[in-house]
Amino acid sequence: MGKLVSTLFVTLDGVYQAPGGPQEDTRDGFAQGGWCFPYADDDFGRFISDVFDRAGAFLLGRRTYDIFSGYWPKVTDPEDPVASRLNSLPKYVASTTLTDPDWDGTTVIGGDLAQEVTALKERTDGELQIHGSGALVHSLLGLGVLDTLHLLTFPVVLGAGRRLFRENTTPTAFRDTGGSVTSTGVSIQTYDVAGKPEYGEFELPENS
Numbered sequence: 001m002g003k004l005v006s007t008l009f010v011t012l013d014g015v016y017q018a019p020g021g022p023q024e025d026t027r028d029g030f031a032q033g034g035w036c037f038p039y040a041d042d043d044f045g046r047f048i049s050d051v052f053d054r055a056g057a058f059l060l061g062r063r064t065y066d067i068f069s070g071y072w073p074k075v076t077d078p079e080d081p082v083a084s085r086l087n088s089l090p091k092y093v094a095s096t097t098l099t100d101p102d103w104d105g106t107t108v109i110g111g112d113l114a115q116e117v118t119a120l121k122e123r124t125d126g127e128l129q130i131h132g133s134g135a136l137v138h139s140l141l142g143l144g145v146l147d148t149l150h151l152l153t154f155p156v157v158l159g160a161g162r163r164l165f166r167e168n169t170t171p172t173a174f175r176d177t178g179g180s181v182t183s184t185g186v187s188i189q190t191y192d193v194a195g196k197p198e199y200g201e202f203e204l205p206e207n208s
Helices: 042-053 062-069 083-088 113-123 134-143
Strands: 004-011 055-061 091-094 106-109 127-131 148-154 174-181 187-193
Touching: 004 042, 004 134, 042 055, 042 083, 042 148, 055 062, 055 113, 055 134, 062 091, 091 113, 106 113, 113 127, 113 134, 127 134
Parallel strands: 004 127, 004 148, 055 091, 055 127, 091 106
Antiparallel strands: 148 187, 174 187
């Protein structure tokens, strides 16, 4: 059975909206798109290439799918580690409105999301990967089907934008399985989902 693995870029204040460009996602008047660009370096590129090397299929939210399908099919270099896999491997889109996807290899899924995604994991050879798709990740975390999260935290605060772990996120514990920091200060951490949080209390020392 494959693992469901999410890779997400966030700012220090938790914003995931429009990391790649000014027009990528301007919802709510967001005007700071493209904030990850100044921090791209060889360390970042190697990590992303390694992630895509493990892909067996992709699961995307509708908005991310629209962004990807407008860009990646135009990248035809067979040596490009991202484009070559996105264009050739199966892609699944969680959507109730998309009916006629025009990117080759795309299947729309709907209905019971937990059941559908579990079935996809069972038949995927390699990782079932989510890229971007913050709202979908939020839902899948609540459904208990997400296995691993690669969280890339960029050293910038925006003060606006859609946040990944917003209010009413399902309480979840994670186990850190490794990480690194790039030359530009991007913190790359990998977390496995570890169930519900545990709680305790720090007791004050008794008076002697």
